[in-house]
Amino acid sequence: MTQDELKKAAALAALDYVPEGAVIGVGTGSTVNHFIDGLAGIRSRIAGAVSSSEASSARLRAYGIPLVELTNVDELPVYVDGADEIDGGFAMIKGGGGALTREKIVAAVSRRFVCICDASKKVATLGCFPLPVEVIPMAARHVSRELAALGGKPVLREGFTTDNGNLILDVHGLAITDPRGFETRVNQIVGVVTNGLFAHRGADVLLLAAPGGVERFERG
Ligand SMILES: O=C[C@H](O)[C@H](O)[C@H](O)COP(=O)(O)O
Incomplete structure (x- = not known):
C-alpha cells in the first residue's frame, strides 16, 4: 500500500466516530482530505462542520457540507485531524500545512480528538519533523x-x-x-x-494505518 492509501484507510476509519446529527470539528491536510471525501458520503447524517483552515472549508463547501462558525458553538463532540508526528503519550507535532493555530483552537473546544495517521507518523520522541x-x-x-x-x-x-x-x-x-x-x-x-506541539491537548484516539490494517488506540 502507498502512504496515501494508508492515510485514506485511517481517514475512513474515523467515520465511525462521527455522531449522528452533530456538528463536528474538521482538521487540515492530505489525510483529512480523505476524511472529508468520506464525510461527503454521510453528509445527511451530520448537522455541519467547524473547519480549521480555508483549504478544508473549500473542500467541505464543495461537497455541500454546512460550515459552522466556531463563534456559534460552545463545544464539539469530536475533532478529526492528522498529525506530522505522534508519540506514545498521544502528544503530537502538527502544522506541516501551516494550519496549527486554528487547529489548536478547534481542538480546544472538542471533547474528543481523533488523530488519523499512517504508521510512519508514530515516533518514540517528537522532533525529527521540524x-x-x-x-x-x-x-x-x-x-x-x-x-x-x-x-x-x-x-x-x-x-x-x-x-x-x-x-x-x-x-x-x-x-x-x-x-x-x-x-x-x-x-x-x-x-x-x-x-505545533499538541501535548497539553493531545489526541484521545489514534487511528494508525499500517499495511495489515488500521489499529485503534485510546488514551487511558
Ligand atoms: O497544518 C497541517 C496539519 O497539522 C496536518 O494535520 C498535518 O500537517 C498532517 O498533514 P498530512 O495529513 O498531510 O500528513
Whole structure:
C-alpha cells in the first residue's frame, strides 16, 4: 500500500466516530482530505462542520457540507485531524500545512480528538519533523533567536503566509523529551502565536494505518 492509501484507510476509519446529527470539528491536510471525501458520503447524517483552515472549508463547501462558525458553538463532540508526528503519550507535532493555530483552537473546544495517521507518523520522541511555530511577522527575527537559544535551528518557511496573515518558523534539530514543558516554554516567547506541539491537548484516539490494517488506540 502507498502512504496515501494508508492515510485514506485511517481517514475512513474515523467515520465511525462521527455522531449522528452533530456538528463536528474538521482538521487540515492530505489525510483529512480523505476524511472529508468520506464525510461527503454521510453528509445527511451530520448537522455541519467547524473547519480549521480555508483549504478544508473549500473542500467541505464543495461537497455541500454546512460550515459552522466556531463563534456559534460552545463545544464539539469530536475533532478529526492528522498529525506530522505522534508519540506514545498521544502528544503530537502538527502544522506541516501551516494550519496549527486554528487547529489548536478547534481542538480546544472538542471533547474528543481523533488523530488519523499512517504508521510512519508514530515516533518514540517528537522532533525529527521540524516543529512549526506561527509568529507575528515583525517578531520573526526575535523569535528565531529565542528558539535557537532553546537548542533548535529555526528556518523561515519561505513564501508562506498562514490563514491568519502570519509567518511560520520550522524548528529543526529538536528531540522533545518533555512535550508539555516545551510547548509551554515556546508559547512564552513574545511574538509566538502558537506552536505545533499538541501535548497539553493531545489526541484521545489514534487511528494508525499500517499495511495489515488500521489499529485503534485510546488514551487511558
Ligand atoms: O497544518 C497541517 C496539519 O497539522 C496536518 O494535520 C498535518 O500537517 C498532517 O498533514 P498530512 O495529513 O498531510 O500528513
